Amino acid sequence: MAYFISRATIGLFYFILYFSPTQEQSVTITNTPIAGSVVTYKPQFTVPAAADEGVTLIPNIKDPEAVDAQSVCPGYTASNVVRSAYGFSATLNLAGKPCNLYGTDVDVLALTVQYQNADRLSINISPAFVDSTKSSWFILPETLIPKPNVDNNAETTAQENDFQVSWSNTPTFSFTVVRRSTGDIVFSSAGSKLVYEDQFIEFVTSMPENYNTYGLGERIHGLRLGNNFTATIYASDAGDPIDSNIYGSHPFYLDTRYYEIDPSYGNMTLVTSNATSSKSAYKSYSHGVFLRNAHGQEILMRADNVTWRTLGGSIDLYFFDGPSQPEVTKQYQEVIGLPAMQQYFSFGYHQCRWGYQNVSVLQEVVDNFARFDIPLETIWTDIDYMKAYRDFEMDPNTFAVSEMAAFLSKIHDNGQHYVPIVDSAIYKPNPDNATDAYAPYDRGNQSGVFLRTPDGSEYIGTVWPGYTVFPDWHSSESVPWWINEMAMWYRDINFDGIWIDMSEVSSFCVGSCGSQNVSLNPVHPPFLLPGEPGNIEYDYPEGFNLTNSTEAASISSLSSVQSAATATVTESTNSAETIAASSTSSTSYLRTKPTPGVRNLNYPPYVINNVQGDLAVHAVSPNATHVDGVKEYDVHNLFGHQILNATYQSLLDIFPGKRPFIIGRSTFAGTGKWAGHWGGDNASKWFYLFASIPQALNFALFGIPMFGVDTCGFSGNSDEELCNRWMQLSAFFPFYRNHNVVSTISQEPYVWSSVADATKGAMAIRYALLPYMYTLFHSAHTTGSTVMRALAWEFPNDPSLAAADRQFLLGPSLLVTPVLTQGANTVDGVFPGISQGEIWYDWYTHLAVNASAGENVTIPAPLGHIPLYVRGGSVLPMQEPAYTTAASRKNPWSLLVALSSEGTATGSLYIDDGESIIQNSTLFVEFTASKDALYAAATGTYPDTNGLANIIIMGLSNSPGNITLNGASIMERASFNGTTGALSITGLQEVTSGGAWKNDWTLRWT
CATH class of the missing domain: 2.60.40.1180 (Golgi alpha-mannosidase II)
Incomplete structure (x- = not known):
């Protein structure tokens, strides 16, 4: 049914709820039209908030004490240049005394330049002598991320390549890539030094004035990156902060340059301003640059250059000559993999909420869509369905297998579908409590598929269910174990696709915090969950006072009462914040110095501008160890990519011959060949409505066209106008889903009559155009088009x-x-x-x-x-x-x-x-x-x-x-x-x- 209720009443409800039960009580918040949430709260050990606090770091780019590598490092000198049919190779020797600034300098490097086909150029710089038993660096293996090689017919096609590479030793080694057809320099390290250490690599390219670059995700930012911006790439479970690194890692950019054509002579002049003249003719050329490197990194875009800094790996660059965006995107996807063809049903409308607390509520939502005649293709469930937030287990009280089976049979008969969430961590059962048994963990543990600490013990972090372990995708048994768990679960719950979350991979504490504490399981996360007493979303929709002046006045008076009531509660907190703010100038930061031949994984000497600061905050620690000895430090950005591959294999096993439908949060270059992506934990704000467009366009560049955002916003309260506009906009995104957090007001499109009408109008257009959209996806899948x-x-x-x-x-x-x-x-x-x-x-x-x-x-x-x-x-x-x-x-x-x-x-x-x-x-x-x-x-x-x-x-x-x-x-x-x-x-x-x-x-x- 539709709910129409005064916002003032909503505010009063939140006020009462917020100041009623204490944490020590057992409380159930029943489902209501307003809050739409159920949270059962019982006494249990809560992981201290301090467990998810890291050391105090200052990013290098903000550190006044930071040393510029260009000023102290010697660079390299090239020698032993050998030409081949596809390019040339050379040896690069350190040109002076090692600087060992942010790691240990590598003395000798190998340079390989290859024209791999008519439109792709490869420039690789790696350590010349790699001894895995002695070296302190990590080179990304082809088994994790495929490496493009010279095409079979490259001897012929390489002659057509529009790039030309030159190099110089003046004053130290540099290289330059020129577009032959225009003479334009597309990439040049001339005038800068190459820095190559085991925990720090830096290379620089000059750029034209007011250059146009796009990509380098994932983050919330405008489409054009600009030339006063630092793009950090490090997978992070962060709720869509603006301009910071979030879930995905895509070290690829598109560079577009415009030229004014002289009408008399046909000469072209590079345009350094986006202002145009109606009397002039213009032509653009685009190229792409991909750094095949999975380490944490940041790209500094400045007025006349771009500086690339990584925390390890190699310089494995690929240039795509375009000459326009469609060609660049296709050429890039030939390297990383073409996007998966989606099932037709996936282009229908999807409805989800964290807060659909039982099967009856799911059925009510489905019935309401039918009642209001709003098309509904797929109903989703967030973590509400899980038994104590554990993967592959249904809550026997609220989502009993028999009830879910009956529900699924009914919607399947209606031509509708169901997709559940699956998190990336596995609950570790309490060894002192036999009733806490958890078979998925036991089977995984027997197969040795979980990450370890450096001493060989299990790495135990904490996520929603309590202390958890994490799949080690480097284990040969991990994918078979994951396939088996999915298949066993499917026998009870006939889902139609899978939603993978928390895959950065996220952990709510620093380090293996559960190693000595697992006997406390299940434990509560180190923060209040949405909907729990003290954490109710009682904020009013953005701009509420503009459209609800009468109610806003009432709430204003209510707010003054609330402020008085909360003054005592917040006094000590505010005092602490004031003290912290006043002492910012004297903050003590951890700055580490490199030890020759030894990598500091948890606190690398170079500090990237990570949104969480410490690399281990809200994430598995960099020193977590894989079965093959590889450290999480080197492959952190790949966890989400690998779990989506495992899930893809699982659905192929469950649905032989059928295209898997998967939506995932953390992605890497090439993830699109397995899954789509949603924009993560956005907010019910107008800015996020706008931001969804550049987000989607970026993922088109990244080869993940199956993209959408949480329509109407995930966190905070939406309102009629915002949801009205958003439901219409998202109707033209490939992935179309409404989703919001528990404890906020309901935002299904039938909640407001005008939103219902606007949604039906937009959906009528979308569903009419499904053949057009499906044809576009077939072209994307077969050719790499957007x-x-x-x-x-x-x-x-x-x-x-x-x-x-x-x-x-x-x-x-x-x-x-x-x-x-x-x-x-x-x-x-x-x-x-x-x-x-x-x-x-x-x-x-x-x-x-x-x-x-x-x-x-x-x-x-x-x-x-x-x-x-x-x-x-x-x-x-x-x-x-x-x-x-x-x-x-x-x-x-x-x-x-x-x-x-x-x-x-x-x-x-x-x-x-x-x-x-x-x-x-x-x-x-x-x-x-x-x-x-x-x-x-x-x-x-x-x-x-x-x-x-x-x-x-x-x-x-x-x-x-x-x-x-x-x-x-x-x-x-x-x-x-x-x-x-x-x-x-x-x-x-x-x-x-x-x-x-x-x-x-x-x-x-x-």
Whole structure:
């Protein structure tokens, strides 16, 4: 049902809840329309908060005492240069006395330069003599992350490579990469020194003024990185802080440079400003740079250079010559792996909440969606379903296996699906309590699949269930064990996909804090859980006072009462914070010095700007040890990547031949070939609505197109307006899910009537366009193309679009211009390509947009309306939307044809069974419009029998005198709108009853 209740009442509820039960009491917060949460609280040992506090560090880039490696280190000198058919190699010797600044200098390095094919260049610098028994450095093995090599035909194709590499020993070794076709320097370390130590590597490239770089994730940031920013790459369980490192590790960037073309001589001049002139012509060139290195690292983007610093590994660089973003992205994905093809159902709408506390609530949510006629494809459960927060076990009281089986049978019969969360840590049962037995741990322990401490004992951290251990993905038994646990669980719970969380990998204490304490299990995390007394989300929605002035006034008076009540409670805390703030200037920081040949794993001498500070805070410690002796320090960024691989193998075992559907939190280069990603723990704030667009575009660059965010926000309370706008925006993201935290107000779209209406409108468009989106994903899966696209990528010769990230394209044909600010009823947007003759049509009215080149147009956008435009020259295949994707796939087809200024259009459609990895049959349909005719030609044998319902053609100047389909007149089925110039042809099922694409056809209008 829908709940409509005063915000003042909500505030009073939170006030009473917050100041009622004490921690020592046993309390159950029952489900209510307001809080939507259930938390059973009982006395148990709580891990001290200090357990998750690390040493006090200051990042090198902020440390006034930090020494600049460029000023004290000697660099290297190249010798023994040997040419080959694919490039050259050389020996690099330290050019002076070792500096040993942030580690131990490596005396001799090996340089290898390879033109690996027509568009990829490899530059590798690694220790020349690697003895794993003696060396104190770690080189990323190909068994963990595949390493691209020279193509079989590289002797021929390398000659076509647009890069040229030169090197110099003046004053020390440097290298330069030039684009042959333009003479532009794309990467050059000239004027800087190479620093290579066992715990610190630094190399620098010069950059042009106001350069445009994108990527280097994961973080919440605008699309264009800018030239006064440091990008830290270190997987971190942090709730989406702005500009800091979060879950994923993607050491890849796209560099785009614009050139002004001299109309008289054709000469090109590099553009150093995004301001453009309508009298000038421009051309862009893009290239990509990938550092195959999994260590913690940071990239310093400064005014005229980029400095790359890593905590180890090697310099394993790959350059992709483009020359535009689509080519760069495809070339990069050829190296890391093409994204997985998703099951058709995964593009439907997903609903989740941490706070669906039992099966009855799940059923109520499913029923409410049906009651309000809002499509629901998949229902998800957060950790509520688990028995004491343990993986692979259902709570027998709230999610009994028998009840869940009945629930799942019912939704599966409706064509709906279910996805549960799985966390990355495994509960360690209390050895002194036989009733605390936990079979998944026992089986894993017998197989030796858990991480160890340096002394060989189990590494025991703490996560949701208490003290936990962590899978060691370097063990040959770990994936078989994971597959078995998933399969055993599936016998009881017939899930349809898996959601992997906490995979950075997260631990709520520093070090192996449970080693001597496991007999206390189960223990409480070192912080209050959402929904527990004292940790209730009673904040009002952002900008609440702007839209609820009367209630805001009431709450203001209530707040004064609350402030008085909390004064005594917070007095000591505030005093401590004041003291800490006043003594900031005298803070004592840990600064470590390197010991020759010995790595300090927990506190490396160089301190990256990690959001958590100490590398072991809220994470497994860097000195945790894998079965092969590798330290977590060297592979921390790969845990999420590896658990998703293990989960992919598990679902292949459970569903043989079917594409696994997986959404994961921590990712690395190449994760997209197994899983999609959601944007993590965002907040119900307008900024995060905006930030979702550059987040999604970055993951398009990273080869993970199956991306979405927690729609309406995860933490904090959403409100009607924010959720209204967000439900519409996310309808055009590949992964479409609403999810929020326990203890906040409910935010399912049916909670507010206007949100329900806006959601149904946006979903009707999305579900109609599912064939278009599915076709885009097939192209991404087979060629590496992008699904969501930045305007700058699709219109690469317009410098003014370099930083545009408030609009985006879905594929090449749909322009989405969402409202991203509270209280707005209009939105400003540009219509790119106008100067080159592009036409844009309003999705809703079919009218061609009247806009000038470069004009920022104010577009009407009342609440409930999201502006959407179709690019001229497009043919969009659609199906009549239904309640589920399965039902939609059985509905009639339609075509939306948007003619270009030349009267042409093209499009395509890919059809298969929607789930199989290897297809028995497929169907590919190509559409072409030209010279007053539309042609449809199909290849393939997939038996689609749905008829063609209607065709709309936009952009006609006159009403046709006759309309024929394969020569037969169908004029009686057509109507023409003289105002919009749109021709509508309906009722075509009769003439396409055997299937719209069973035979090729031609539609003519004359």
